[in-house]
Amino acid sequence: MISLFLRHFSPRHSWRNGLGLLGSLMPLGGCVDMPHPFGDPGPEGRRLALTTPPPRLAVPTPSASLLDNAASALWAKDVASQLVEQSLPAVAQPAKPGDWWLRLSATMQGDQVTPHYEVMMPSGEPRGHWDAAPVPASAWAQGEPKLLESLASSSAPQISTVLTGIQAAMMQADPHSLKRRPAKVFFKGVRGAPGDGNVTLARSFVASFPDQHDKLDRDPKAADYTVEGIVTLSDGPAGNTGHPLQHIEIVWRTVAADGKEAGAATQLHDIDAHSLDGPWGDVAMVAASEAAGAVHQIITNYSGRDHKPLPPEQGSGSAKSRIAARQG
Template identity: 35%
Template sequence: MLGLAAALPGCGDLPQPFRGQPGALATRLARPPAYRLAVLPSEGALLTDAEAERFARELAEALMAQDVPAVSGSSFPLDWQVVATAARDGRQVLPRYALRDADGSLLGEVAGRPVAAATWAEGGEAVLRQAAADAAPELATLVARVDARRRTGDERASGGGPIVVLLRPVRGAPGDGNTSLTARMTERLAGLGMQVQDRAEGAGFAVQGVVAMAPAAAGRQRVEIVWTVSRRDGHDLGRVLQLNEVPAGSLNGFWGDVAFVVADEAAGGVRDVIANAGGFAPPPAPAPAAPTAQR
């Protein structure tokens, strides 16, 4: 059976521009934004792959300059996403930017300033940086407007009710491991008092499990399962790591009881990571004992 579950602290190298210094956007909205933007390289921006990656970096940096928390290239399950596209119109290229929530629903779009087609095709750092700088203020305004509107809606994740967790399907397991582990983890987290769902809306935390298999000595396989816990603002809160060795090929079919054991151990680690991040309210103080009657 798999064992050796360990909770690891979150990485500290992710941009956290609002931690301690909320900035102008937070001042306008009364508290720091409850989201992070992931700017994804786009295949529809009439750029090479390398230029698309560079443009994503430039746009993320321009958004950061507007006090919007943003990263490029990769995302956590609760991140909102910005995808840039471009269309040619005569001698001009018209950039366009779509803002989507973590479930992929369109929140709004912003049209960028036209760029000469020859200039856009030539690309280069200066051209992409200018396009990003032109688009960032309008994108920041759109994000602030959407965030302010959403704050008048569902606030379950910030107090009162159960902790709401987005559980992404497990990836990388052989056999029926992805399905079995996801189902058993859903049951175990729910058994610990969390509200588990497969959509991002309303969730305060996200959990993603990834399985990696590697050969080991004497006909055995090394199994590594990492459960990453993240928060809506993109902060990586921590990881629960499970390591073990099993007979080679023994998990290529049904996981059965192994999935129950894995989920049982991992769910406790996930609970601890969320608790350490302040996700659970402290238990009420015990009532003082009644005085003993004197005879």
């Protein structure tokens, strides 16, 4: 059975020569389920240094947490740790000039304490906020490590969503981002295939790939992503009917302009030994078509171009004024 493994993409199709294709998911090292809004933005992002976040998010110890100093520091440490689990390079440390940072705070209403999270720009202006579910004031005042760890764990995905929305808003405002133009993709070709596979797979990919979102580009230096197909054959078992088999693996590797792997689509199959030593025919067309769709999805997921932008902050008041309004 053919299997197509790739990050974020699980279609179900069949090859026209009768070989089955099963879509599935397999985590890839270094990849995540969302773009990297606070990672190295690459050459294009570095040209937009005035608006692009640096490769870390500071999480200072909060001064308005309604906790003692030790518990406040532990809260910041737990939040940073959980954001790292979300593949965001957060650091529990004071914000330095030029840093994006996360302001933690808490306010009391009756016998409940509401924890607040606010993303702060290097200018000191807020750019996104989220409130956690209220906690009983008596439990909050104790600053129990398990409570703070649980709070950080449950809040991290929401904070990550806010950060992703910030990245999407920045992309929307940038006419050079992939929200505003097709991605330029340099295709290096296919290597390692038996028979005419290198040529026919490459030709089929070139024919199948271009669409309104992604275009092929002949200049590797100008490309946003580079794609390469790598075919590997290995000996398999004798087979159910006594005929020897081979394992074939086709990996379509997608690399971003900054050299980081955006994802890889892997097609697997057991074939009759040497059955693809000659012409590939329709197998090449269908395999390349499947791979083209997978690469489109990898680029979409890695770039974040489909993510919804975070709306602008309402009003120009500071975090303190909003906290005061909550208390009023």
